[in-house]
Amino acid sequence: MSDQRETPEDAKSQGPNPSAIVRLSTAYWESQTLLTANRLRLFDFLADSDRSADEVAAGLKLDPRSTALFLRACVGLGVLAQTAGRFQNTPVASVFLVSRSPAFMGKVIHYSDQLYTSxxxxxxxxxxxxxxxxxxxxxxxxxxxxxxxxxxxxxxxxxxxxxxxxxxxxxxxxxxxxxxxxxxxxxxxxxxxxxxxxxxxxxxxxxxxxxxxxxxxxxxxxxxxxxxxxxxxxxxxxxxxxxxxxxxxxxxxxxxxxxxxxxxxxxxxxxxxxxxxxxxxxxxxxxxxxxxxxxxxxxxxxxxxxxxxxxxxxxxxxxxxxxxxxxxxxxxxxxxxxxxxxxx
Ligand SMILES: C[S@@+](CC[C@H](N)C(=O)[O-])C[C@H]1O[C@@H](n2cnc3c(N)ncnc32)[C@H](O)[C@@H]1O
CATH class of the missing domain: 3.40.50.150 (Vaccinia Virus protein VP39)
Incomplete structure (x- = not known):
């Protein structure tokens, strides 16, 4: 799982470097982005065709400006790809995040979502x-x-x-x-x-x-x-x-x-x-x-x-x-x- 990530201890061996601390302090941004995308069923919405940010916003009843920022962040996380202003699921999202896929992980992710407040x-x-x-x-x-x-x-x-x-x-x-x-x-x-x-x-x-x-x-x-x-x-x-x-x-x-x-x-x-x-x-x-x-x-x-x-x-x-x-x-x-x- 996450055994490969840099820890503050690794950073110490190369001299003090705050990268790992910054990373740890904001890691929940990424979790919440994935949890929210799963909750909104974003990956199902993109399962059959690519869409513009405005189309996603209209289809999922979201604010267009916020949605554009959200989708670009999902591209950064590797679960969406963007081509000519249109967004689509990456292969990993198609296999694990689309509900009709036999390897769908959405229910397990939903359980993680429920634990976020805890x-x-x-x-x-x-x-x-x-x-x-x-x-x-x-x-x-x-x-x-x-x-x-x-x-x-x-x-x-x-x-x-x-x-x-x-x-x-x-x-x-x-x-x-x-x-x-x-x-x-x-x-x-x-x-x-x-x-x-x-x-x-x-x-x-x-x-x-x-x-x-x-x-x-x-x-x-x-x-x-x-x-x-x-x-x-x-x-x-x-x-x-x-x-x-x-x-x-x-x-x-x-x-x-x-x-x-x-x-x-x-x-x-x-x-x-x-x-x-x-x-x-x-x-x-x-x-x-x-x-x-x-x-x-x-x-x-x-x-x-x-x-x-x-x-x-x-x-x-x-x-x-x-x-x-x-x-x-x-x-x-x-x-x-x-x-x-x-x-x-
Ligand atoms: C993480 S789940 C594991 C379920 C299953 N063995 C598996 O590996 O997929 C832990 C299970 O233990 C059950 N459990 C917890 N406390 C229990 C108890 N006192 N008596 C019987 N079952 C219990 C829970 O209901 C839950 O289904």
Whole structure:
């Protein structure tokens, strides 16, 4: 992701230079430009033909002068191109920012858009130790927001799955528990790839309701079931041969993660596989820079949110009775790492 960018530390090695500081202090201009373009569905409007700034302004009901400035800024960001005063999507925008494209990222970007105001409250969160956005709002309490969150997770998982699913050899395995499985996307794709595998997704009721629709729409209801429950106290059952914990350690404290690993061990048969996928840092918690920033994002949006180091997760798994431990990194731009181990 952003590992290549210059940091103030790099600048120091060439002598003091404020470029990185200037860059960091204005980086939100660029984020807000992309978020707004996505919200306005600008890329859909330009999907079939190039347009002048006045045409865009008229079509999207915007002010013409402001729109011209906005479109030129989008050209600078590389998401639009300008030829003879007319604007068009660049190839990257056509693939990832137009809603009819199978690789559309707009719902995930919309979720980032919703978090923009929470980031504006970073100082409050640092003082209070409380998230700026209560997690319940997008995990059930606010139905529309919850649906948006689940749909964003679904689209994101479809992209990540292209790298994650081939990493996992689940041949011959029969019963998978997908803890905090969100939209159930990985369960649907893994049970499709490994015939005979049945998955149970354990989820909070508001999220599970939307996930049920997605699983049914994928025609996978006969092999993926949804169970309403809180993974902190729900019964994990027994006789499982795979437990998937994807994207939920970043919501939980070390103590809670250790408890989840121990309960995974208890429900798995000997030889059963535990897969923990998430954004993780190197030991020390500062790198990759995206992962450290992700920790802040989670701090702002979940009571115990943060980021862990995959080396710590491996150690917790070893202490809970897992062996053959290994971590695989998904290819960039995916920041995820996948920790795997077998119950001894
Ligand atoms: C970032 S999402 C990951 C979803 C999915 N596993 C994936 O990787 O796409 C975290 C999920 O954990 C679920 N979750 C959070 N707290 C939970 C709890 N106490 N019990 C059950 N699920 C929970 C959320 O509803 C959300 O779907």
């Amino acid at each position: 980031w504006g409250r970073l100082e409050d969160a640092l003082r209070s130790g409380q998230p700026a956005l209560p997690a319940q709002s997008y995990l059930g309490d606010d139905a529309e927001r919850t649906r948006g969150f689940v749909m964003a997770m679904h689209d994101r998982a479809l992209g990540i799955a292209r790298a994650l699913v081939p990493l996992l050899d689940l041949s011959g395995r029969r019963k998978m528990l997908d803890v905090g499985g969100g939209p159930g996307t990985y369960s649907v794709l893994l049970t499709e790839r490994f015939p005979g595998l049945q998955a149970e997704v354990l989820e909070l009721p508001g999220v599970a309701a939307v996930a049920r629709e997605l699983v049914a729409a994928a025609g996978a209801s006969d092999r993926v079931s949804l169970r309403d429950g809180d993974y902190h106290n729900a019964d994990f059952g027994s006789g499982k041969d795979v437990v998937l914990m994807s994207g939920m350690f970043h919501r939980e404290s070390e103590q809670a993660c250790r408890g989840l690993i121990e309960r995974a061990a208890a429900c798995l048969d000997t030889g059963g596989l535990l897969v923990v996928s998430d954004v993780f840092t190197d030991p020390g918690g500062t790198h990759p820079p995206f992962a450290a920033m992700f920790g802040l994002n989670m701090m702002l949006t979940a009571a115990d949110g943060g980021v862990h180091a995959d080396a710590d997760v491996q150690r917790w798994m070893a202490e809970a009775g897992f062996g053959e431990l290994r971590t695989a990194a998904l290819p960039p731009p995916m920041p995820h790492r996948v920790v795997m181990g077998r119950k001894l």
